Amino acid sequence: MKLYLNGTSPYARVVRIAAIEKQLEDRLELCWVDPWQSSPDFLAKNPVSKVPVLETDTGESLTETLLILFYLDRQQPTPTLLDSPEGLALLGLGQALIDAAFQTVIYRKYAENSAQHPLEKRRLDAITRTLATIEEQISTHKTAKNHAxxxxxxxxxxxxxxxxxxxxxxDWRTDFPHLAQWFEPVSHYRSFTVTRFQ
Incomplete structure (x- = not known):
């Protein structure tokens, strides 16, 4: 399989970490691209020119993060990374937090006076609310210990x-200390340390 990615995409990093946790790392060829360049070769893989893209062994291009995650989970029965309805709800919140943060970053990069725009406040408020909701729910969620x-x-x-x-x-660590406590051991998993943003 080939994974098209870059070093700053949170979406691509989610997929890469999942592949490592699924013990599929050896089957994955990393193809580093700049999606903003919209090269013809990459557009042939994904016409919207976004990462990640997973090219399967049979040549299909899978282009959405959650779709790729579910595909990877089916490639190897164990360990399964799918979870209970509670875990799926948290997955949705995690994806929503990535979306709000990523959209804020991109908007600031290309929009003039973004700080005064209502969308800026709306996204920052969404980030705060989502962090609060995750912290509330994470207190009863047991993160895997010493396994996937x-x-x-x-x-x-x-x-x-x-x-x-x-x-x-x-400053989410100060505002959400239980979430910071939860994140500390997660951040030291090998899959996180070898995929740090660059």
Missing amino acids: LRFCDIAIGVALSYLDFRLQEI
Whole structure:
């Protein structure tokens, strides 16, 4: 399989971590691309020019993060990274947090006076609310110990890492100490350390 990615995409990092946790790392060829360049070769893989893209062994291009995660989970029965309905709810919150943070970063990059725009406040408010909801729910969620992380752990962990990487003014560790405590051991998993944003 081939994974098309870059070093700053939280979506691509989620997939790469999942592949490592699924013990599929040896089957995965990493293809580093700049999706903003929209090269013809990459557009042939994904016409919207976004990462990640997973090219399967049979040549299909899978282009959405959650779709790729579910595909990877079926490639090897154990360990399964799918979870209970509670875990799926947390996966959705983790994905939503990534979305809000990523959209904030991209909007700031290309929009003039973004700080005054209502969308900026709306997204930052969404980030705060989502962090609060995750912290409330994470208190009863048992993260895997010394074995594979689940998809919800991966998505939330990457989202928090992305806030540290791109939105450092959000002091989520101070505001959400239980979430910070949850994140500490997750951040030291090998799958997280070898995929740090660059």
